[in-house]
Amino acid sequence: MSNTIKLTAAALILCLGTAASAQVTLGAMDFDGKDSEWTDRSGGTPYTCMGLNGTGSSIDGDIWWNSFPGETGRYRIYLQAILETDGNSPYKIFVGGTLVASSSYPFYGGGDKDCGATAYEESDLDCGVKEISQGDEIRMWAQSVYPCGSDHGQYARFTGIRFEPTTDEVTPNPGDEQVVTGDEVYYPDAIGEKIVVEIESCPIPHSDWHLETEYAGYSGDGYYVWRGPQSFGSPPGADKQLTYKIYICEAGQYWFKYRNHLIHDNHEENNDYFVSIDDYSFRKTMSHIKNQWSWYTIFDPCWCSGDFNLDEGEHTVKIQPRSSDFCIDKFIVYKAWSEQGFDTNESDPDHAVTPTANTCDGSVIAHKSAAVRYKPRARAAVEAAYTIDGRRLDKNMIAGAAVKALPAGVVVVRYTDGSVSRMVNGKVVKR
Numbered sequence: 077m078s079n080t081i082k083l084t085a086a087a088l089i090l091c092l093g094t095a096a097s098a099q100v101t102l103g104a105m106d107f108d109g110k111d112s113e114w115t116d117r118s119g120g121t122p123y124t125c126m127g128l129n130g131t132g133s134s135i136d137g138d139i140w141w142n143s144f145p146g147e148t149g150r151y152r153i154y155l156q157a158i159l160e161t162d163g164n165s166p167y168k169i170f171v172g173g174t175l176v177a178s179s180s181y182p183f184y185g186g187g188d189k190d191c192g193a194t195a196y197e198e199s200d201l202d203c204g205v206k207e208i209s210q211g212d213e214i215r216m217w218a219q220s221v222y223p224c225g226s227d228h229g230q231y232a233r234f235t236g237i238r239f240e241p242t243t244d245e246v247t248p249n250p251g252d253e254q255v256v257t258g259d260e261v262y263y264p265d266a267i268g269e270k271i272v273v274e275i276e277s278c279p280i281p282h283s284d285w286h287l288e289t290e291y292a293g294y295s296g297d298g299y300y301v302w303r304g305p306q307s308f309g310s311p312p313g314a315d316k317q318l319t320y321k322i323y324i325c326e327a328g329q330y331w332f333k334y335r336n337h338l339i340h341d342n343h344e345e346n347n348d349y350f351v352s353i354d355d356y357s358f359r360k361t362m363s364h365i366k367n368q369w370s371w372y373t374i375f376d377p378c379w380c381s382g383d384f385n386l387d388e389g390e391h392t393v394k395i396q397p398r399s400s401d402f403c404i405d406k407f408i409v410y411k412a413w414s415e416q417g418f419d420t421n422e423s424d425p426d427h428a429v430t431p432t433a434n435t436c437d438g439s440v441i442a443h444k445s446a447a448v449r450y451k452p453r454a455r456a457a458v459e460a461a462y463t464i465d466g467r468r469l470d471k472n473m474i475a476g477a478a479v480k481a482l483p484a485g486v487v488v489v490r491y492t493d494g495s496v497s498r499m500v501n502g503k504v505v506k507r
């Protein structure tokens with residue numbers, strides 16, 4: 077009997093997880109293996125550190141320690157990063173092959189980019205709490221960046237990774253958290269190279285995201301604004317994430333822009349969110365055009381339109397808060413250098429929202445259910461609704477701003493202000 081009790085108690089302790097008893101530091105110079113991109117970058121700094129080679133253009137690689145030497149238990153992981161003024165390298169940490177942290181180095185002193193200064197500061201980047209087993213492989217990936225031109229950049233220097241015993245709650249791994257996603261998958265338009273999605277097609281995942289309509293000129297039902305706290309250091313979590321499913325028909329490099337409205341007097345404030353596609357690191361994604369709707373969108377640190385290499389298939393677009401009060405109406409993902417792309421501060425091409433329930437050859441997949449749901453626009457009354465074969469629908473099927481059931485297939489809704497919504501299986505494809 078007493079044996080049973082002992083066993084039960086031991087099992088209970090194992091289940092609850094225990095803090096390990098001793099801190100462990102894996103020194104950057106004590107790695108077991110690395111890609112050739114990593115090198116001793118202590119020179120010119122007050123630190124003994126590894127970093128990526130200076131090549132004048134962005135490179136990335138892995139560096140790893142084969143076997144975690146500490147006892148099995150719960151630790152908070154700190155990347156001992158060297159911050160600089162001229163770049164904010166993306167990094168990822170893996171424990172036993174599982175991605176446990178993904179973010180970017182902040183700038184030196186918690187400020188913004190300063191291309192004219194040279195300064196170094198060691199800073200502990202909190203990579204969250206994990207259960208780590210003795211013998212687990214610890215791996216780091218990072219990327220060098222050159223936002224100030226090819227002659228100087230940031231090389232993800234670090235002095236080590238520190239593991240401090242803790243009893244804090246384990247942090248969810250990136251991608252493990254509860255995510256609210258729009259249930260539709262958006263396909264490219266008929267030409268196959270761009271996908272346009274209304275921001276408000278993702279259900280609001282957190283009470284600090286708001287659907288608003290104050291600034292005229294938006295499309296769809298309005299735009300989203302983050303009214304919560306600013307989160308400059310890193311994305312604040314998947315529970316605050318706007319998430320969209322898109323389908324790429326032609327593999328290649330894709331760019332991202334969101335149609336945005338920046339209302340702060342200073343064009344460098346309240347002007348950005350974090351954006352990622354799939355497993356790409358979240359990057360600060362900003363506008364500099366004030367007091368009007370524009371597609372002006374710049375990714376930091378590349379100062380580009382986002383360089384996402386996407387295979388054919390389904391992909392996930394993710395937006396998380398960074399600054400507050402920045403309005404976003406819809407986004408476009410389009411083939412880099414495609415003719416229908418645009419790379420200037422153009423005013424506002426009418427990029428109609430692309431279809432869902434489509435295929436790469438443009439044919440429409442009929443929904444299995446006989447009815448689909450549609451929420452009529454709130455700001456104009458419905459005048460009439462038709463199916464594509466001209467059959468007029470009972471206006472009561474659609475009048476009022478509540479969600480209504482409509483027949484599957486193509487439906488056209490005409491409003492009293494003269495505007496028209498065309499829908500495929502309940503999703504607006506053009507207004």
Ligand SMILES: [Ca+2]
Binds near residue numbers: 160161162228229230
């Ligand atoms: Ca530098």
Ligand SMILES: [Ca+2]
Binds near residue numbers: 294296297406
């Ligand atoms: Ca919108």
